[in-house]
Amino acid sequence: MGAQKGKDLLLKIDSTGAGVFVTVAGLRTKRLSFNSETVNITDSESVGRWRELLGGAGVQRASLSGAGIFKDAQSDALIRANFFGSVIVAWQIVVPDFGIVEGPFQVTALEYTGNHDGEITFDMALESAGALTFGAA
Template sequence: MAAQCGGAIVVSFETAGETPTYKVVAGLRTRSISLNSETVDVTNADSSGHWRELLAGCGVRSASISGSGVFTGNEGFDEVQDAFMDRSVRDAKILIPGWGTFEGPFRVSSLEISGEYNDSVQCSMSLESAGALTFTAIGA
């Protein structure tokens, strides 16, 4: 795969309402997804050479999406704010160019707005997975 432009990563958040759609969270300068998998240690006195043994196919998986950038007050960010305020779980998508899209339920775990007197208003957000995610590869 060829190198990709980091600015092409897109985070979209589900709108509330009878017919939910996705809105891009605009203004983000940095975006990332962290995929995590806990391990289950089954090492015991019979473990070969006293090496740690991990149980395959076991353990909790999770994902975190984060982003920060210039506060634009767009519809996507408004939806993130609303979900934070009412502590709801909504679907989010993150598109990684050249790889694919992760999609599933997330809860907003942190939301920050900041500003300095001689700079733009900044924002940052963190989303934590709240259920199973799907991955759709580019071209699939």
């Protein structure tokens, strides 16, 4: 995968609950992180006292975040409603020349910021709430 334009990384939210995804408009920064917890099975008989891990046993999760300006009333309203309702909905993350990650996420943080001489911006954070799928783009 060669160099990519950051603007081509897209976050999309299911706007209807039926798989109709809309791009969250106005985002200036986006981030997708995958994490996996480890399960330590080291005991007194572990060779050389090296830590041993149990493969396939840890909890996996993904985190999404974005920050930007308000440009699209539909996606802004969806994000707000999902946050205040603690609703879990499907999201898509489109990574150019990599693929599409899709699955349920919950909006866990929503922040609004405004300077006296600038525009109002928002920051949001999402945490995975189930299994994710990956498909080539």
